[in-house]
Amino acid sequence: MSSTRREPRSRPETLERRREILRAAMATFGAKGYNKGPLTEIAEQVNMTHAGILHHFGSKNQLLLEVLRYRDESDVAELAEQHIPDGVDLFRHLVRTAFLNADRAGIVQAYAVLSAESVTDDHPARSFFEERYRTLRTEVVEAFRVLCAERGVEAPETVERAAASILAVMDGLQVQWLLDPTAVDLGEASAFAIEAIVAQVLDPRATPVGDTAADEGPGADAPTGQGATT
Amino acid sequence: MSSTRREPRSRPETLERRREILRAAMATFGAKGYNKGPLTEIAEQVNMTHAGILHHFGSKNQLLLEVLRYRDESDVAELAEQHIPDGVDLFRHLVRTAFLNADRAGIVQAYAVLSAESVTDDHPARSFFEERYRTLRTEVVEAFRVLCAERGVEAPETVERAAASILAVMDGLQVQWLLDPTAVDLGEASAFAIEAIVAQVLDPRATPVGDTAADEGPGADAPTGQGATT
DNA sequence: TGCACGTTACAGTCCGGTAAGTAAGTTTGA
DNA sequence: TCAAACTTACTTACCGGACTGTAACGTGCA
Structure with missing residues (x-):
């Protein structure tokens, strides 16, 4: 756990070998x-023993963290070739990502599984996902601010909720889509929901739900229904 | 795995004992x-050995399925004392549930973790969650139809996406909220997002996102950005 | 008396991590 | 330049722990 030889990487091909392992x-x-994915299975994909993996990464725990870091770095590297989206471009970017994700079930599943697993006790990826969501929410909030400024309206205080909701709906749709890809169109549904939320921020309207939901608190009555936690 | 003595339950107190175990x-x-939750830990909560648990449920696998079934049955039993919500009442019910869930972190976490874990290979709860989402989506779609009929408008074909989105946003917010309860207000954010989606179904409006998103497909360009999968 | 409800003990697996050894590669210095 | 000295990248072998499931046995209610 502690004494992990890190970053030797003297030979040039080692770096590519590490990337193979990370993939x-x-x-x-x-x-x-993470919990049920054994090192031996990772090892045999790259024709190695599990001890070889541990030689490179020191521990399974450390491997997971580097996997997550690696993906973010790859994405950021690709992004750097483009401009950094802000304002409405960020929302378009999110929609485009949702469409692209429909062809990347493996990666989608990894993030869906690991992010939910990370909320369990002492999970090694917990702080990674905490920070990830914090960062993403901040970016979306900023995009809302830019968008509102362009429209000449003051950004309402609902932008925080809206930002969390946009990320939430994308994640939640992924789970449903992974369970049954024929039942949910990942791209279209994400686009619809993002549009809905952006529209509500820019031009809030009362709905038959909201009419009474505004004063809704942890009411004294009320059971839970089949959708207890959803 | 196969020969599990089921449903003997001769003594009356056994049923309550089983419920203790399920909780x-x-x-x-x-x-x-599920994968990292050992039977011994469950057993010691009810002052038993893990073999005692297996006596009642035959296998850990079977225990999980009965846990999930038990919760749904409890919820439905509570619901039966009320009316079955439909139309706009279902949406109000969902919002109310989100507020209530803010005080039930344990149950919320169980569903969040297990539903995401269920998408992994050969997970015992997979078909449970497939069916669960299918049922819930159908109920929400029906509520949209009732609501549209009340308003005298024709239900648009977006109701399917909207139904999936509403469930998705509730689930996704739960994960963010579990990771950092101070960063997300589960009830308020759920209420906001549900209102937004309902409003978009009843009265669709173009947004700066949707203007171009309509023709958005798996475009040839486009990397993924930090939010690769969200 | 017999069955339900446990217990203890154990079998069998699986897995992460360590130790020791080996065959390459790289560095260094005369 | 080239070989000794050292480092890296593994392998095999093994340890120790955790966990699920089974078998055998006791105990008390019906």
């Missing part, structure tokens, strides 16, 4: 989760 | 997930 780890963590 | 199992599966 393999992403695959099995995605398919089985 | 304890819900707690540890929620805290650690």
Whole structure:
């Protein structure tokens, strides 16, 4: 756990070898989760023993963290070739990502499984996902501010909720889509929901739900229904 | 795995004993997930050995399925004392549930963790959650139809996407809220998002996102950005 | 008396991590 | 330049722990 030889990487091909391992780890963590994804399965994908993996990463725990960091770095590297989206471009970017994700079930599954698993006790990826969501929410909030400024309206205080909701709906749709890809169109549904939320921020309207929901608190009555936690 | 003595339950107190076990199992599966939640931990919560648990449920696998069934039955039993919500009442019910869930982190976590874990290979709860989402989506679609009929408008074909989105946003917000309860207000954010989606179904409006998103497909360009999968 | 409800004990797996050894590669210095 | 000295990248072998499931046995209610 502690004495992990880190960053030797003297030989040039080692770096590519490590990347192979990281991609393999992403695959099995995605398919089985972190807890149930054994090192041996990762190892045999790259024709190695599990001890070889541990030689490179020190521990399974450390491997997971590097897997997550690796993906973010790859994405950021690709992004750097473009401009950094802000304002309405960020929302378009999110919609486009949702459409693209429909062809990347493996990666989608890895993030869906690992992010939910991370809320369990002492999970090694917990702080990673905490920070990830914090960062993403901040970016979306900023995009709302820019968008409102362009429209010449003051950004309402609902932007925080809206930002969380946009990320939430994308994640939640992924789970439903992974369970039954024929039942949910990941791209179209994400686009619809994002439009709905953006519209509500820019031009709030009362609805038959909201009419009474405004004063809704942890009411004294009320059971839970089949959708207890959804 | 196969020959599990089921439903003997000769003595009256046995039924309550089983319920104790189910509640304890819900707690540890929620805290650690199914794969990492050991039977011994469930057992010691009810002052038993893990072999005692297996005597009642035959296998850990079977225990999980009964846990999930038990919760739904409890919820439905409570619901039966009320009316079955439909039309706009279902949406109000969902919002109310979100507020209530803010005080039930344990149950929320169990569903969040298990539903995401269920998408992994050969997970015992997979078909449970497939069916659960299918049922819930159908109910929400029906509520949209009733609501549209009340308003005298024709239900648009977006109701399917909207139904999936409403469930998705509730689930996704739960994950963010579990990771950092101070960053997200589960009830308020759920209410906001549900209102937004209902409003968009009843009265669709173009947005700066949708203006171009309509023709958005798996475009040839486009990387993924930090929010690769969200 | 017999069955339900446990217990203890154990079998069998699986898995992460460590130790020790080996065959390459890289560095260094005369 | 080239070989000794050292490092890296593994392998095999093994340890120890955790966990599910089974078998055998006791105990008390009906």
